[in-house]
Amino acid sequence: MFKRFFFALAGVAIGFTGIAPAQAALQIQSWSLGNGTRVLFVENHSIPVVDLSVEFDAGSRRDPQDKSGVASLTNAMLARGLRESTTPIAEPAMTEAQISDAFADTAAQRGGGAGGDRAGASLRTLSSRAERDASVTLLARLLAHPSFPENFLARDKARTIAAIRESETKPESIADKAFWRLLYGSHPYARHETVASVESITRDDLVAFHNAHYVANRAIVSIIGDLSRADADAIAQQLTERLPQGTPLPELPSVDIAPPREERIAHPASQAHILLGMPAIARGDPDYFPLMVGNYTLGGGGFVSRLTREVREKRGLSYSVYSYFNPLAQPGPFQAGLQTQKEQTDNALSVVRDTISTYLRNGPTEQEVKAAKDNLIGGFALRIDNNKKILDYVAAIGFYRLPLDYLDTWTRNVAKVTAADIKAAFNRKVALDKMSTVIVGSAANNADTAK
Structure with missing residues (x-):
């Protein structure tokens, strides 16, 4: 996909400046509002700042058929203008410039974006009541009353199309799009923006998508900062009181593992870009921690990983080689990748496959497991070092309905992983004979072949 935001299987941690380790547990409070919003x-x-986000099931997997790009354009245009409204109170229309100036006047920072599963907006604001109320009210209006002006839509479409055309020249982008297409076939995860799909998008498409997906009963409001619970509840109400109630969304198709294929795509780049993998894991899967720890040894641990040792250090076939798991609302991919000289493509690919095969057959050694766990646990407190980063993980916990003590129990879940757990989990989720492969820039035959 042209825009693909994800949380890969990497270690996550939590820490507050000035708080002793014994007191560093992250207390996530959660409740639901009367309108269905989850908070x-x-x-x-520690600082007089509030960070918050509001997210919806409005990612690119919800794009209408043949309209890839609606989700990302809808989200990008939330702040292009506001229409006049009378609910809950009379509020005037605002231009993009006026919106930008209003956030600047309160020293607030607005963010957001659309990924594969979810989309929304974020805000960093001072916790003082006047500035906080003004910036929160403005964000609430952006979520509920965007005007989607035609002239800005034309501008944003032109920018998106220009970016797509540029991406179509880059081997890494070509490989990524082909990889998701091979793995996911007709599933929405396989879709990506094209020039044709973006050109076909109209303002009516954005209005319809916004009305269907930016709704109170599917909103997830995440807040961290200098507030009481009562203040947080009032902010959540303020953020969602203008939003309508939504009807149930259609069920998405299940993710089926497609027959493995190998696709070779010609490209003038000096190096071949290789990706291989398969759908593997959804968020909340009990195999998450064994796969994370095990992948550190296989290809996620940099110079201490097996793939780096076999491909780079022993044979000099690539400067960098990696693997990771990308859990999504539905099974996201296991992916391994590297770049290599074109004439070394088949040799490098063979070494990667052999290394994965050996790992599936034998699993990691006890020494490798200990080193992986020591590194992940030892680096735990350094992985998230400010409220904004913490907010990202709290939002993920909310959207994917992970346990509220997920971060507090993280090190314990890592510590209890065994070599046998890793081998069993990998063999449940990864099979070499079910992986598809994309090679962009290979000097070999460019035909798409079934394996």
Whole structure:
């Protein structure tokens, strides 16, 4: 996909400046509003700032058929203008410039974006009531009353199309799009923006998508900062009171493992870009921690990983080689990748496959497991070092309905993983004979072949 935001299987941690380790547990409070909005809140008075986000099931997997790009354009245009409204109170229309100036006047920072599963907006604001109320009200209006002006839509479409055309020249982008297409076939995860799909998008498409997906009963509000719970509840109400109630969304098709294929795509780049993998894991899967620890040894641990040792150090076939798991709402991919000289393509690919095969057959050694766990646990407190980063993980916990103590129990879940757990989990989720492969820039035959 042209825009693909994800949380790969990497270690996550939590820490508050000035708090002793014994007191560093992350207390996530959670409740639901009367309108169906789910709220997650972390109280932290270390600095006079509030970070918050509002997210919806409005990612690119919800794009209408043949309209890839609607989700990302809808989200990008939330702040292009506001229409006049009368609910809950009379509020005037605003231009993009006026919106930008209003956030600047309160020293607030607005963010957001659309990924494969979810989309939304975020805000960093001072916790002082006047500035906080003004910036929160403005964000609430952006979520509920965007005007989607035609002239800005034309501008944003032109920018998106220009970016697509540029990406179509880059081997890494070509490989990524082909990889998701081979793995996911007709599933929405396989879709990506094209020039044709973006050109076909109209303002009516954005309005319809916004009305269907930016709704109170599917909103996830995540807040961390210098507030009481009562303040957080009032902010959540304020953020969602203008949003309508939504009807149930259609069920998405299941993710089926497609027959493995190998696709070779000609490209003038000096190096071949290789990706191989298969759908593997959804968020909340009990195999998450064994796969994370095991992948550190296979291809996620940099110079201490097996793939780096076999491909780079022993044979000099690539400067960098990696593997990772990308859990999504539905099974996301296991992916391994590298770049290599074109004439070394088949040799490098063979070494990667052999290394994965050996790992599946034998699993990691006890020494490798200990080193992986020591590194992940030892680096735990350094992985998230400010409220904004913490907010990203709290939002993921809310959207994917992970346990509220997910971060507090993280090190314990890592520590209890065994070599046998890793071998069993990998063999449940990864099979070499079910992996598809994309090679962009290979000097070999360019035909798409079934394996």
